[in-house]
């Protein structure tokens with residue numbers, strides 16, 4: 288009997304209080320509620336839920352993190368900065384947090400604070416998978432020493448690889464055709480046999496080239512294994528190599544033509560890559576590539592890629608010991624809210 292009573296009491300105690308109508312809503316309840324509300328776009332309600340979580344436990348880093356995201360979603364950037372700072376006070380080793388803080392500080396016009404946040408991010412992620420180096424390039428006067436890291440490029444293109452061809456076909460995209468047309472102009476008067484596709488990506492340019500000139504020997508190099516895997520499926524390249532193009536070119540040679548479709552847009556300084564490309568060309572070899580055009584002097588960043596003014600290109604071409612045959616400005620691609628103008632560039636060895 289005693290056992291039965293005891294079991295009964297324990298059984299009762301084991302019931303959640305909610306079963307008796309006394310709901311104990313803890314901080315994690317309010318956080319998951321905030322998340323659901325945010326997903327539905329109910330920002331105000333999501334904020335309230337998050338603040339309820341914080342009222343119960345203000346030492347929960349996730350609550351500050353989520354509130355920061357909600358503030359950001361409501362364009363309350365100053366408050367988002369405060370929330371990221373509270374989050375980082377509790378989780379100072381969060382690389383992600385430092386990166387987000389940098390982004391928000393920049394939005395607020397606090398350049399020094401943004402620089403500090405991104406530099407701290409790099410302490411926690413020296414490989415720079417999120418692209419703090421690019422942001423620091425944008426903030427610095429000279430840009431020296433900053434740019435896209437290998438890890439950033441690989442992470443970015445790993446996410447893009449699968450849908451890349453679909454995206455490029457869907458958008459008003461002219462990048463491939465302008466290079467292929469330029470190569471077609473050169474072919475009748477040349478003895479081009481060996482071609483290198485620099486930053487070949489998923490191999491769309493190679494596919495177009497082989498369709499027009501099936502006799503060419505074609506190699507491709509790219510920094511992203513995932514983009515190369517897509518190129519490999521097309522079975523158009525004689526050789527595909529994974530590596531950084533400037534470094535890879537140092538040990539390459541024997542090419543009559545090097546093409547590069549929108550891959551040098553990831554470089555602020557073109558000189559090392561053009562110099563290495565010059566060395567990898569056979570005598571009289573040629574280069575045809577696209578960049579994004581900058582209508583202001585110098586180099587600037589737009590949406591994580593670089594735009595080059597024609598004067599910057601001219602200087603880089605002569606520093607690399609090459610001759611500029613032509614540089615034409617054309618529409619590269621048009622998206623719903625932005626577009627890029629291209630520089631279509633044709634160079635030759637001296």
Ligand SMILES: C[S@@+](CC[C@H](N)C(=O)[O-])C[C@H]1O[C@@H](n2cnc3c(N)ncnc32)[C@H](O)[C@@H]1O
Nearest residue numbers: 486487488509510511514531532548549550553
């Ligand atoms: C915009 S995509 C263009 C791909 C392809 N050329 C095309 O026209 O479809 C840029 C490509 O350049 C590659 N890339 C960027 N920086 C590179 C580097 N330093 N070395 C080798 N490949 C690079 C990227 O991985 C990506 O596949």
